[in-house]
Amino acid sequence: MVAYSPPSATISTKANVPSPKPSISQTHVPPLISLPTVRLTTVLKTHLRCERQTLHRLPGSEAIVFSFKTYLYPLSEIKNEGLGEELAQAVDGLKGGSVPGMHFYKRAVVWGEVVKAYLRS
DSSP states (O other): OOOOOOOOOOOOOOTTOOOOSSOHHTSOOOOOOOOOOOOOOHHHHHHHEEEEEEEEEEEETEEEEEEEEEEEHHHHHHHHHHHHHHHHHHHHHHHHHHSTHHHHHHHHHHHHHHHHHHHHH
């Protein structure tokens, strides 16, 4: 079995050369609009989606097989198992991870506070 590590993407520009396109960090800045509100009733119907991805090399043909399995867990199940605080910390971690725009990309600016409050209640 071959372990898979997703490639990291970097963007670089040469010094003193203006870039004609905005950088990734510029395109993921939250717009100055009112955001929809998320209610507790919506959170009670919410699931955490996890995906397991693997790469395998077949012994005979040496072909590479990519497989994935998606799991859905109701937030209530995670909270009832005592893992609510851990997931709430992971939501907080979206802001400070290695990809600064991930918090906005995942729309945590819309659902983050309500979900964390539910998980910590």
